[in-house]
Amino acid sequence: MQTRFALSRNAVAAVLAVSLSSLCLAQPAQAPNRSRVTITKVKPEMLNEWQDLQKNEVLPALKKAGVKAQTVYATTLFGDGFEYTTITPFGKYAEFDDQAPVVKALGAAPAARLGEKIRKCIVSNTSYVITQQTDLSNIPEGAPLTRIATTRVRVAQGKMDDCLNLIKTDVTPAYKKAKLTLVVNRRGLGTNGNDVTFSGPVDKYSELDGQPTLVKALGQDGLAKFGAKFAGMGAVLETIVRTRVADLSF
Numbered sequence: 708m709q710t711r712f713a714l715s716r717n718a719v720a721a722v723l724a725v726s727l728s729s730l731c732l733a734q735p736a737q738a739p740n741r742s743r744v745t746i747t748k749v750k751p752e753m754l755n756e757w758q759d760l761q762k763n764e765v766l767p768a769l770k771k772a773g774v775k776a777q778t779v780y781a782t783t784l785f786g787d788g789f790e791y792t793t794i795t796p797f798g799k800y801a802e803f804d805d806q807a808p809v810v811k812a813l814g815a816a817p818a819a820r821l822g823e824k825i826r827k828c829i830v831s832n833t834s835y836v837i838t839q840q841t842d843l844s845n846i847p848e849g850a851p852l853t854r855i856a857t858t859r860v861r862v863a864q865g866k867m868d869d870c871l872n873l874i875k876t877d878v879t880p881a882y883k884k885a886k887l888t889l890v891v892n893r894r895g896l897g898t899n900g901n902d903v904t905f906s907g908p909v910d911k912y913s914e915l916d917g918q919p920t921l922v923k924a925l926g927q928d929g930l931a932k933f934g935a936k937f938a939g940m941g942a943v944l945e946t947i948v949r950t951r952v953a954d955l956s957f
Contacts, residue, residue, distance in 0.1 A: 740839040741895075745793045748830040754789060757828035761955050764821055765809065770957065772808035778851065778956045780949035784912070792949060794837075835897030837904070843874050843891040845882045852888070854950045856915075857906040861899065862941040870940060877933045881924040902944070909948060 749757045761779075769777060774795065782790040797803075805811070810818040862870070874891075882889040890906040907920055922930055 740796070740841055741798075742794050742796045742837050742839070743834055744837050745795075745832055745834040747791045747793065747832040748787065749789045749791065749828055750830055751789050753828035757825065758955070760821070760825055760828065765825075766955065766957065768809045768812040768818075768821075771812040774808050776957065779952040780855070781952050783854070783948055783950045786945075786947035786949070791952070791955075793955075833897070836895035837892040838895055840891040840893060840903075843879050843889075845879060845887065845889045847886070847888060851951060851956070852906075852908045854909045854948065855890075855906045856909045856946060856948050857904050858946045859902055859904045859944045860941050861944055862901045862903060863939070864901065866940045867901070870937070873933075873936055877929075877936070878924070881929065885924045887920060887924055901941075 766777075776796055778794045780792040780794075782788065782792070807818070809821065812818075813821065879889065888907045892904045892906070894900060894902040894904070909915065925933055
């Protein structure tokens with residue numbers, strides 16, 4: 708469950724302009740803050756039915772089974788349409804040795820029937836693990852983010868460790884000083900482990916017309932210096948805007 712500098716399209720352009728096409732980091736030393744991310748593509752003609760099943764049958768079953776939290780984002784204007792991202796935190800991989808939460812709550816036969824109804828509504832889904840890089844993020848306390856821009860970068864093989872100190876010294880402190888939100892996640896099982904995402908809020912789309920977030924944090928001179936240090940270390944793959952679906956989140 709997929710959380711991905713809050714780089715707008717302008718920010719990506721600024722990054723590329725100074726040859727910064729990736730950001731890199733290593734796994735944190737503290738206990739991991741992991742989530743399972745599921746990307747679901749829904750059939751357009753079945754969207755209402757899928758949403759009703761999630762709201763009225765899946766969510767009550769998850770809560771009954773003891774699942775503590777789930778956040779669902781819908782891809783909006785920029786990204787694949789009818790795509791939903793479900794993020795579910797978990798503590799240990801051993802949790803997946805137990806029954807699936809819906810099976811635990813409903814029983815095997817009712818869960819199978821529910822699964823069949825859901826499968827009729829979707830084109831595909833895929834799941835992978837993300838680990839939040841808490842020492843590289845800046846997440847102020849407050850209400851959940853309503854809309855986020857997530858930039859995914861693919862770090863070149865063997866460059867993660869080399870970049871950790873630069874992220875800590877050049878990026879995270881600047882975001883903290885500027886009081887800007889930064890959520891950094893590294894992908895794991897189920898996808899490319901060299902992919903890292905950087906997410907931040909987009910309260911209004913008009914913000915995308917303004918100064919890129921990375922420039923706000925580092926300044927133009929700082930961005931140029933930072934870009935020079937990271938030149939050739941990877942590639943920006945995509946930037947997607949997602950909106951939190953309150954009815955499907957808890």
